[in-house]
Amino acid sequence: MRLVLAGSGLMLAALSALAVPIPVPEKPADNKPRESVPLGEAHTYARIVKLAIERITQEYVRPIPEERLAAAALTALADAAGVALPPYLLPDPEKALRVRDIDNELVRVRQHVGNTPELRGDNAIRISLQGVMKLLDPPFSAYLTAEEVARDGFLSGESVGVGMTFEERTGPGPLIVRSVVLGGPAQRAGLRPDDRILDVDGQSTVGLSAAEVSRRLSKSEGSRVSVSYQRPGSSEIRKADLIVSRVRTPTVTGVHRLTDQTWDYMLDRAHRIALIRLGPLTSRQYVGSEEPPDTAEEVARALEQLREEGVKGIVLDLRECPGGSLIGAIRVATLFVGQVVIATVEYRDPNKSRPYSGQEPAVCPETPLVVLIGPDTSGGGELVAAALQDAGRARIAGQRSRGKASVQNQAENIGGGHFLRLSSGFFIRPSGKNLHRFADSKPDDDWGVQPDPDLEVRTSLALRRQIRLYRLLHDLRPPDSRAALPLDDVQKDPVLYAAWQDLVRRLQ
Numbered sequence: 001m002r003l004v005l006a007g008s009g010l011m012l013a014a015l016s017a018l019a020v021p022i023p024v025p026e027k028p029a030d031n032k033p034r035e036s037v038p039l040g041e042a043h044t045y046a047r048i049v050k051l052a053i054e055r056i057t058q059e060y061v062r063p064i065p066e067e068r069l070a071a072a073a074l075t076a077l078a079d080a081a082g083v084a085l086p087p088y089l090l091p092d093p094e095k096a097l098r099v100r101d102i103d104n105e106l107v108r109v110r111q112h113v114g115n116t117p118e119l120r121g122d123n124a125i126r127i128s129l130q131g132v133m134k135l136l137d138p139p140f141s142a143y144l145t146a147e148e149v150a151r152d153g154f155l156s157g158e159s160v161g162v163g164m165t166f167e168e169r170t171g172p173g174p175l176i177v178r179s180v181v182l183g184g185p186a187q188r189a190g191l192r193p194d195d196r197i198l199d200v201d202g203q204s205t206v207g208l209s210a211a212e213v214s215r216r217l218s219k220s221e222g223s224r225v226s227v228s229y230q231r232p233g234s235s236e237i238r239k240a241d242l243i244v245s246r247v248r249t250p251t252v253t254g255v256h257r258l259t260d261q262t263w264d265y266m267l268d269r270a271h272r273i274a275l276i277r278l279g280p281l282t283s284r285q286y287v288g289s290e291e292p293p294d295t296a297e298e299v300a301r302a303l304e305q306l307r308e309e310g311v312k313g314i315v316l317d318l319r320e321c322p323g324g325s326l327i328g329a330i331r332v333a334t335l336f337v338g339q340v341v342i343a344t345v346e347y348r349d350p351n352k353s354r355p356y357s358g359q360e361p362a363v364c365p366e367t368p369l370v371v372l373i374g375p376d377t378s379g380g381g382e383l384v385a386a387a388l389q390d391a392g393r394a395r396i397a398g399q400r401s402r403g404k405a406s407v408q409n410q411a412e413n414i415g416g417g418h419f420l421r422l423s424s425g426f427f428i429r430p431s432g433k434n435l436h437r438f439a440d441s442k443p444d445d446d447w448g449v450q451p452d453p454d455l456e457v458r459t460s461l462a463l464r465r466q467i468r469l470y471r472l473l474h475d476l477r478p479p480d481s482r483a484a485l486p487l488d489d490v491q492k493d494p495v496l497y498a499a500w501q502d503l504v505r506r507l508q
Contacts, residue, residue, distance in 0.1 A: 061423045
């Protein structure tokens with residue numbers, strides 16, 4: 001009898017399960033013919049998208065409702081298919097999803113939109129998650145494919161690509177090259193800062209974001225990609241064929257290269273004033289790694305070299321520092337301030353929040369120091385500048401930094417080769433002041449790093465681009481060349497000139 005009752009219970013449970021409504025796609029309101037989506041494929045889509053939504057609601061640095069994330073995913077899906085969402089989700093999908101089961105709706109809408117060519121394979125998941133990421137803080141929080149993760153050199157400074165970055169669009173204008181990596185495919189092909197990118201492999205870049213164009217250029221090592229571009233002031237359309245290769249962005253550079261390809265850091269030999277410039281802040285993944293030296297190791301070597309040369313003043317240029325590894329930034333700051341609190345990282349979960357302090361004594365602790373910052377100084381670069389400013393170790397020249405103080409986790413696989421990288425925390429200055437610029441931050445709020453009042457030097461976007469191009473030309477000049485270039489005159493760079501003048505006055 002027990003067996004019969006148990007069997008009856010299982011049968012009743014099975015019948016109950018069958019009684020749960022199975023999502024059925026709505027009849028398309030637009031009557032467009034579309035290929036149906038197998039129920040199993042729709043469930044796979046729903047499972048991965050829902051897992052991404054859960055990960056974001058748990059780990060993203062600011063709370064965000066799951067129905068808002070789901071609405072963004074489904075809206076992006078429908079838009080890509082060129083069809084409308086089911087009528088019951090309109091006109092406000094987020095509001096409609098508050099009273100509905102999100103898992104069921106992900107399945108139902110995936111079937112509703114059908115398998116248009118744009119959504120086949122993994123494209124439906126990719127498009128939906130890219131739509132979700134627009135609600136967060138792109139490009140810092142991002143959806144990545146397995147291939148993109150494999151090429152990502154976020155912490156090591158080494159990646160696979162064409163060695164070119166772009167200005168973020170602020171309107172409908174052209175896509176502008178922000179920088180090219182020395183020795184990278186783009187630089188070798190003749191591209192340079194301020195060029196306007198017109199198309200990639202024959203596809204126009206009109207309306208595309210910098211991240212979308214970077215994604216089109218992001219191919220496997222050895223692949224070929226072509227770009228058409230224009231140089232400012234010229235109507236000529238140029239074309240460059242690039243071979244995707246492994247690129248290492250220089251993380252520490254100086255005034256000019258020596259014959260052995262190392263850097264001479266001495267800016268002014270008469271006054272013994274040096275210049276150290278930082279790019280991405282990298283960190284070795286583990287002790288004993290065969291990776292190239294990380295940023296802190298290279299800065300330490302530069303400081304030791306300068307100490308032997310009798311350096312009397314140092315300019316640390318962070319204007320082109322986009323951030324990078326949190327640990328890399330902590331270690332660089334430690335070289336200048338030693339064993340003090342560098343920053344505190346705060347997470348959604350207060351139990352995870354913690355201060356980070358220097359573990360080693362400072363190098364050249366008494367040498368006068370001026371740090372250069374600007375609107376492109378971001379993330380870890382701001383952490384370094386803030387730590388040195390709060391410790392009274394350096395004066396700050398230039399103009400207010402970007403205000404990006406979020407911390408990202410390493411990309412995590414949410415299933416099927418789909419990865420998320422999320423902003424999971426914020427770092428706070430040693431003084432306790434906020435460093436991050438939120439969407440609702442006002443100009444008078446605490447965010448970013450401010451220069452010392454007497455060292456504030458405002459520069460236009462056009463001038464910053466010009467100096468960036470001058471610097472590239474300077475860096476490319478062969479060591480044995482005697483060709484005159486603009487930055488041979490320090491006054492051509494007004495921020496650097498102000499820092500140099502400040503050090504000269506203090507050294508007299």
